[in-house]
Amino acid sequence: xxxxxxxxxxxxxxxxxxxxxxxxxxxxxxxxxxxxxxxxxxxxxxxxxxxxxxxxxxxxxxxxxxxxxxxxxxxxxxxxxxxxxxxxxxxxxxxxxxxxxxxxxxxxxxxxxxxxxxxxxxxxxxxxxxxxxxxxxxxxxxxxxxxxxxxxxxxxxxxxxxxxxxxxxxxxxxxxxxxxxxxxxxxxxxxxxxxxxxxxxxxxxxxxxxxxxxxxxxxxxxxxxxxxxxxxxxxxxxxxxxxxxxxxxxxxxxxxxxxxxxxxxxxxxxxxxxxxxxxxxxxxxxxxxxxxxxxxxxxxxxxxxxxxxxxxxxxxxxxxxxxxxxxxxxxxxxxxxxxxxxxxxxxxxxxxxxxxxxxxxxxxxxxxxxxxxxxxxxxxxxxxxxxxxxxxxxxxxxxxxxxxxxxxxxxxxxxxxxxxxxxxxxxxxxxxxxxxxxxxxxxxxxxxxxxxxxxxxxxxxxxxxxxxxxxxxxxxxxxxxxxxxxxxx
Amino acid sequence: xxxxxxxxxxxxxxxxxxxxxxxxxxxxxxxxxxxxxxxxxxxxxxxxxxxxxxxxxxxxxxxxxxxxxxxxxxxxxxxxxxxxxxxxxxxxxxxxxxxxxxxxxxxxxxxxxxxxxxxxxxxxxxxxxxxxxxxxxxxxxxxxxxxxxxxxxxxxxxxxxxxxxxxxxxxxxxxxxxxxxxxxxxxxxxxxxxxxxxxxxxxxxxxxxxxxxxxxxxxxxxxxxxxxxxxxxxxxxx
Numbered sequence: 001x002x003x004x005x006x007x008x009x010x011x012x013x014x015x016x017x018x019x020x021x022x023x024x025x026x027x028x029x030x031x032x033x034x035x036x037x038x039x040x041x042x043x044x045x046x047x048x049x050x051x052x053x054x055x056x057x058x059x060x061x062x063x064x065x066x067x068x069x070x071x072x073x074x075x076x077x078x079x080x081x082x083x084x085x086x087x088x089x090x091x092x093x094x095x096x097x098x099x100x101x102x103x104x105x106x107x108x109x110x111x112x113x114x115x116x117x118x119x120x121x122x123x124x125x126x127x128x129x130x131x132x133x134x135x136x137x138x139x140x141x142x143x144x145x146x147x148x149x150x151x152x153x154x155x156x157x158x159x160x161x162x163x164x165x166x167x168x169x170x171x172x173x174x175x176x177x178x179x180x181x182x183x184x185x186x187x188x189x190x191x192x193x194x195x196x197x198x199x200x201x202x203x204x205x206x207x208x209x210x211x212x213x214x215x216x217x218x219x220x221x222x223x224x225x226x227x228x229x230x231x232x233x234x235x236x237x238x239x240x241x242x243x244x245x246x247x248x249x250x251x252x253x254x255x256x257x258x259x260x261x262x263x264x265x266x267x268x269x270x271x272x273x274x275x276x277x278x279x280x281x282x283x284x285x286x287x288x289x290x291x292x293x294x295x296x297x298x299x300x301x302x303x304x305x306x307x308x309x310x311x312x313x314x315x316x317x318x319x320x321x322x323x324x325x326x327x328x329x330x331x332x333x334x335x336x337x338x339x340x341x342x343x344x345x346x347x348x349x350x351x352x353x354x355x356x357x358x359x360x361x362x363x364x365x366x367x368x369x370x371x372x373x374x375x376x377x378x379x380x381x382x383x384x385x386x387x388x389x390x391x392x393x394x395x396x397x398x399x400x401x402x403x404x405x406x407x408x409x410x411x412x413x414x415x416x417x418x419x420x421x422x423x424x425x426x427x428x429x430x431x432x433x434x435x436x437x438x439x440x441x442x443x444x445x446x447x448x449x450x451x452x453x454x455x456x457x458x459x460x461x462x463x464x465x466x467x468x469x470x471x472x473x474x475x476x477x478x479x480x481x482x483x484x485x486x487x488x489x
Numbered sequence: 490x491x492x493x494x495x496x497x498x499x500x501x502x503x504x505x506x507x508x509x510x511x512x513x514x515x516x517x518x519x520x521x522x523x524x525x526x527x528x529x530x531x532x533x534x535x536x537x538x539x540x541x542x543x544x545x546x547x548x549x550x551x552x553x554x555x556x557x558x559x560x561x562x563x564x565x566x567x568x569x570x571x572x573x574x575x576x577x578x579x580x581x582x583x584x585x586x587x588x589x590x591x592x593x594x595x596x597x598x599x600x601x602x603x604x605x606x607x608x609x610x611x612x613x614x615x616x617x618x619x620x621x622x623x624x625x626x627x628x629x630x631x632x633x634x635x636x637x638x639x640x641x642x643x644x645x646x647x648x649x650x651x652x653x654x655x656x657x658x659x660x661x662x663x664x665x666x667x668x669x670x671x672x673x674x675x676x677x678x679x680x681x682x683x684x685x686x687x688x689x690x691x692x693x694x695x696x697x698x699x700x701x702x703x704x705x706x707x708x709x710x711x712x713x714x715x716x717x718x719x720x721x722x723x724x725x726x727x
Binding site: 280282284292 | 592
């Protein structure tokens with residue numbers, strides 16, 4: 001800082017000596033060689049002062065003006081050779097000369113300053129433009145904030161630039177800055193959203209805001225930027241950081257989608273591998289059992305029946321386990337659309353009826369039910385699991401009912417059976433994986449149906465529950481969101 | 490006397506063995522192929538009545554194979570699928586299959602499906618209806634199951650043809666889903682609405698001048714389908 005000041009003093013002194021030399025040279029020429037009158041001398045001095053003012057600064061031209069005034073008085077105004085003035089008219093002329101030369105100095109210095117400012121603005125704009133261009137062409141493989149500080153350092157030739165990204169809580173540097181606790185200061189500025197200035201070390205820390213929300217801060221050493229340019233720079237930084245964030249979000253979503261796709265492909269392959277041998281076993285055993293020639297002895301028929309039932313059970317286990325793996329943890333995409341609750345029920349019934357030994361199923365769904373906003377395939381799966389459950393845990397021949405109604409702004413679908421009910425202490429556990437009920441030896445159940453149903457309801461952000469009294473049967477109900485006019489998204 | 494010639498296309502050798510044994514015992518003539526490509530090659534020598542086609546095969550998948558078979562032949566196709574999802578079922582039917590069976594299936598069920606698919610409607614539609622239809626710009630050749638609409642000729646598969654025949658024999662009358670399914674596929678059917686949806690779409694593509702604005706095969710919402718045939722002598726133009 002001190003060195004800079006000394007340099008400036010030297011430069012001004014040099015120019016001052018040159019200016020005074022010019023005035024002295026003019027005096028010599030006019031007084032000794034040409035012997036001109038006072039008016040001509042005054043005009044010549046004025047021209048010299050104008051030249052000094054346009055090429056130098058205000059200080060030099062002011063001092064030169066005073067010097068010229070004294071010289072004019074001493075050498076050209078009578079009585080010549082003294083600083084006294086005899087004729088009062090000459091006082092007026094002398095002061096007119098001083099005022100004119102000072103005003104000319106001022107005007108010329110101001111014009112020079114304006115020109116310099118305009119040039120500075122132009123440079124700033126050029127640098128901002130080159131920065132914005134560079135920020136648009138960043139390399140997607142490198143961290144964006146690091147590239148932002150490097151580009152700022154390059155474009156504006158600051159000795160040191162440091163950027164604090166509040167989202168990542170990271171500091172990115174370009175150039176050497178050994179200010180202690182810089183990260184702490186940066187964080188404070190971002191948090192308080194106020195400017196920090198240290199004129200002694202030439203450090204400026206300004207908050208970076210986007211839509212009024214502070215998203216980081218920027219420290220610049222040796223900044224000579226105008227406020228407007230600094231503001232534009234900060235806006236560019238904010239946009240750059242925001243772009244980096246949204247790019248990251250897109251990348252994350254893409255990775256999630258790919259991993260979901262991979263999982264789905266893997267599960268499809270597993271399903272195929274398990275079901276292929278099951279298919280030949282089932283085809284062969286059922287063909288044997290069909291016994292077109294009625295030649296099968298009773299005990300062989302019984303043995304093959306056991307094999308067929310084992311195959312069916314294994315097949316159900318594979319289906320349920322894969323369904324559960326597909327939806328477990330909620331990491332799958334819902335394909336929500338607008339549906340009639342009654343068509344969801346009838347689709348599930350179509351699928352289940354052939355498997356339920358002609359059990360009586362009553363359906364009660366009013367015609368004026370509102371439309372629901374759901375993934376139809378998954379909701380049908382919930383209904384089929386509940387129907388399957390009701391069928392397995394109630395005596396053969398007892399009726400099953402399925403109904404839909406509106407309740408508290410949602411559509412409730414309920415499946416009720418007349419089985420032996422579920423004890424209260426068990427009711428909270430039946431939705432757990434592989435739980436099959438106390439002392440329950442129901443070989444048809446895989447213990448996964450209700451867990452699958454709950455996962456699906458969780459993914460929809462809806463509830464599923466059971467009301468049951470031992471001896472009086474059970475009723476499973478779940479809620480569905482009503483479709484809003486114009487879609488729910 | 491053979492009950493029919495069946496081509497089994499499946500990559501699993503055990504399934505091919507089981508099919509061959511069970512189907513041969515029911516007097517079907519069975520040929521098998523390990524891949525879609527091999528199946529297409531074997532289908533070139535005509536004379537097959539039905540193809541049992543696995544959906545998940547390495548190389549050319551079942552859906553693609555089905556589409557390629559359909560592009561050059563009206564042979565009956567039953568697809569064997571692992572997935573029970575609506576999307577896969579409709580995908581199979583859309584690709585041109587006549588029916589599908591979900592793996593693992595019981596042999597009696599598969600035999601019933603094969604019989605239903607090979608089953609034909611007894612009576613062709615009345616000829617007067619065809620003349621009436623011809624005046625609307627649609628010509629049907631019963632013998633070759635060919636249909637010509639505005640100079641564009643296409644072949645109907647057996648099931649598409651039966652569906653059209655059944656509707657055409659009862660013009661301007663709404664036929665319920667259940668009645669149509671049982672008449673065309675057989676008494677074991679009745680709830681498979683997706684079959685009708687896909688087959689009616691396939692039919693419309695071949696018979697309607699503008700399939701998106703059907704003027705012959707009309708959907709009666711929630712009820713069934715109706716074949717619209719303008720009264721004879723009316724001056725309605727197409």
